[in-house]
Amino acid sequence: MSAPTGLSRKQMAWRAAQDVFDGAYVNLGIGIPELCAAFVPEGREVVYHTENGVLGFGPAPPPGAEDPELINAGKKPITVKPGAAFFHHADSFAMIRGGHLDIAILGAMQVAGNGDLANWSAGGDAVPAVGGAMDLVAGVRRVLVITEHQTREGEPKLVARCTLPLTGVGVVQRVYTNLGVFDVAGDGFVLVERAPGVTVEAIRAATGAALHVHGEPPEVRAPAT
């Protein structure tokens, strides 16, 4: 039996973006989280923070207009919007660690039902690199994760306990995967919404932690992107 595929990467980002409220200060991790900025519902004003010292940045500039000294945490060229601010690294992490940011949306290698997150080291002999991940999960009020539900090898990424080195303890509140939306429940996950055409049984089979299902979870109503 092949695993269900469910939502596309863009649809996962779209669904997470629906939970970004008007006026929020948001940090988006590298990868799928970056895509969220394109899907925040019209009419909501969101201020994006990048840990290398910019608040209020916008999309990439057109080719030829890049400035090597105006980049995001992924070291890609960005633009600034009206109201933007530049600041040094200690101030940037005062925003993060001091609880001034509303939402961080991050990628994950594993998320546990107790909210533990592992997203910086796969172990082994790779050169370890942590960046700002541990500061973000320690300080941002609401930590959301977007990730494929399983690894390429078919192992669950939603697990009872993380086996990889932790980024933070009990820090994640909600997880968006290709199979649905999940809230961290302490002793497992609550299925909030499921991807269209994916059964609860299939989700349960692909999940490495207790899955709580209350009633009939609605389908994610993501546009076809």
Add this chain to the structure above:
Amino acid sequence: MISRLVPTPAAAVADVPDGATVMIGGFGEAGSPIELIHALIDQGARELVVVNNNTGNGRVGLAALIAAGRVRKMICSFPRSTTPTQFPELYRRGAIELELVPQGTLAERIRAGGAGIPAFYTPTSVGTPLAAGKEEREFDGRRYVLERALTADFALVKAERADRYGNLVYNKSARNFGPIMCTAARVAIAQVRDFVEDDGLDPEAIVTPGIFVQRVVPVDAPAYESRLIAAGASYP
């Protein structure tokens, strides 16, 4: 008369001794003081301890300093690059030491060092491998780890504009670690694109007050890592 002006990058780094701790500004290529780093390569100091967020890109700037075998130890948060560098190979065969620090902890350790604070408690890394062996304490029901401040013998930073007092203004996200590194080093050296000859900078707009800056070197057309790498450059 006060003047922090030094004529060349070579003159600015001439007295960096073997074994020095050197903070180098920049996040990726933004704010990387490439001309000062290349002057340090030419100068020849060895066994350096370098503090930077990353480990450089390609075969220029910080990556070239590391590849030249001048760095004994890196203190950084993200020793990875999208362009191939020598660092992973040197690390794997034990030729360079790595102290991996969460990015915000790295910034705060530098800030504390410059502010006369020897150590501080932070919630970052609690319960993770990077808290191993560190003193922990609970405040108001939450756990924190004790982190030590960082200071340096020298800081090499890149700024946009300076006056003869050493007051600095930066360019966009090239500011990053520059201001805090200037405070934490005994000798902070800033390469600047624009040196203002007559009156000082606007006091309301100054980001780094000149008291934190010992040397200012005009580099009016600084190189950028990405452009050097695209051109296939390597240093020396």
